[in-house]
Amino acid sequence: MKKSIPIISLVLLAVLSLFIGVQSIPIQDIFQLSETQSLVLWTTRVPRTISLVIAGATISVSGLIMQHLTQNKFVSPTTAGTMDSARLGMLVAMLFFPSGTILVKSLVAFIFAFLGTVLFIQLIRVLPGKNQLMVPLVGVMFGNIVGSIVTFFAYQYQLIQNMTSWLQGSFSTISKGNYELIYVTVPVLIICYLYAYQFTIVGMGEEFSISVGMNYKLVHLIGLLLISVASSVVLVTIGGLPFLGVIIPNIVSLMLGDYMKDTLWMTAVSGSIFLVIADILSRVIYPPYELPVSLIVGALGSFIFVILLVKGAKK
Amino acid sequence: MKHKQIYFRLVMLLLLVLLSIGLFMTYQTYGNWQFALTLRGKKLLAFVIVGLLTSFSTISFQTITQSHFLTPSILGFDSLYVLVQTTLFFYFGQTPTHPMIMFGLNVGLMVIFSVILFGFLLRKESQDLFLLLMIGMVLGTFFRSVSTFLQVLMDPNEYDKLQGKLFASFSNVDVSLLYMVIPIVIGIILLFWIVSPTLDVFHLGTCQAINLGINVQRFRWFILFLISLSVALSTALIGPITFLGFIVANITYQILPVYKHRYLFVFSALLSILMLVLGQFLVEHIFHMNTTLSVVIEFSGGVYFIWKLLSERGKTLQ
Secondary structure, eight states: OOSHHHHHHHHHHHHHHHTOSSSOOOGGGTTSOOHHHHHHIIIIIHHHHHHHHHHHHHHHHHHHHHHHHHTOTTOOTTTSSHHHHHHHHHHHHHHHOTTOOHHHHHHHHHHHHHHHHHHHHHHHHSOOSOOTTHHHHHHHHHHHHHHHHHHHHHHHTTOHHHHHHHHBOOSTTOOTTTSGGGGGHHHHHHHHHHTHHHHHHHTTOHHHHHHTTOOHHHHHHHHHHHHHHHHHHHHHHTOBOTTHHHHHHHHHHHHHOSOHHHHHHHHHHHHHHHHHHHHHHHHHSSTTSOOOHHHHHHHHHHHHHHHHHHHHHHO | OOHHHHHHHHHHHHHHHHHHHHHHHHTTOTTOHHHHHHHHHHHHHHHHHHHHHHHHHHHHHHHHHTOSSOOTTTTTHHHHHHHHHHHHHHHHSSSOOOHHHHHHHHHHHHHHHHHHHHHHHTOSTTOOHHHHHHHHHHHHHHHHHHHHHHHHHSOHHHHHHHHHHHTOOTTSOOHHHHHHHHHHHHHHHHHHHHHHHHHHHHTTOHHHHHHTTOOHHHHHHHHHHHHHHHHHHHHHHHOOOSSHHHHHHHHHHHHOOOOOHHHHHHHHHHHHHHHHHHHHHIIIIISOOOSOHHHHHHHHHHHHHHHHHHHTTTTOOO
């Protein structure tokens, strides 16, 4: 597997996604754009494609790290309550700082995402049994419980519609000036890459990590912090993207194994490719309208996830 | 357990149910009897129907799958119903069809698909419980995604009609549908009642059931068919509630440790009616919440589910 093939295809797809949409921008006109065309290109198309690439990479890498930290193949920001906790944070931010900037909201969402994930990790420590599926199952339930708390308060304060728009992952509202927060995840991804070796060791388990002289608790904490930052930023700027963090790392690790230094970049690139394709689909299926990309990701993601589950069980 | 004890518990529960119904029907009517009673009577009827269907179908499902964790809803049955309903509307929404025909089609398709799906899921004797649960939940997400997907593509007027059909929550039950389903519901309940001795045998395990001369395969299909029908009806009435069946069935096993389905059925049906009526009463009149009952049920059910998983130590299927 050469590194060049996926990267080239990602670049090609990203370019393709720039030229798809209601406002037609033919690719041959790229050097003589009209006023409108260049406006559309620079204020919505380019930001959209950039956030697609970044969000896809971020969520996949978060899932990968989470799987190493919990030593479980089926854990991800959606199946460990991280996303739902971040959503609870959003709600709290809306209730207490209604006039807060997007930064304040993200910060609150991040704090909740972190606490929720820590709570979940503590919860699965008490879990008995060696069953791989117990953890994500409890995770989904945990997420549902947190989600129902959110629904409950959102009902009380009539924020349901407002919240629903946060639940739906969609790139249709992305434009220049409201998406820049997503760049925060770029340094996060770089830090993840630097720590890849440590995360691989952590994935071998606590005793093993300590016996090779690593500060297990510290690395674990760093991992959780990174995941929480990444997930909450993506949730605030785009919305939820179900199962993306499970399927991409699993498919990549089936092909390339579990040494994170090798798999991390491939996971990131594949996540981006997947999301860019899903978004292109969401724009061409029913023009001139757009479907929320989370629907496409949810449908494809859950389908692939079931296949992975059945395959994993056969082993 | 002695018969005396069983009857005592049943009667106590019945009294509680009657008490809560009385409370629910008469609280703060301000002398507007006629108005309040018709309005609340409709809700009450819906609660009774949903309670009966949910409890009967969940308990028999748990008996044939031999697991107290699996319920039709947790395995995505009701999301499947929503999907079938949406798809039909999407393709035949514009052409005026008789509501009865539409409903029959809905339920028919639902039964066919769910029997296929769960026949596939429950195919092996020694299936991994967690795998099943996980697949069920993910399938639920999948069905919901596809339904939402179709709903986005729909004509807004069509969508409005569909919404009324799908989520006729507790507050605005579709009355025309309500009276239509009563005879069907009575039929289903009777059938469950008739086959309950056979279900009792299933408590001994599949091998024993075969030994005792039950045509296990055929009986399973028949029960699955009844269950799908029940889920379709109750989902059509009030929309999907994931955990109601789970809560009710498991509390029933705790309070009434018997193997006879007739007792279990009656007890759990009463229990679910009690929960729905009392829950609705509390949400509406005591807490004055503008939240829905299903949110509360979802929350408590989720907590109960996790607690049960932890306390069972995740090793047994029972």
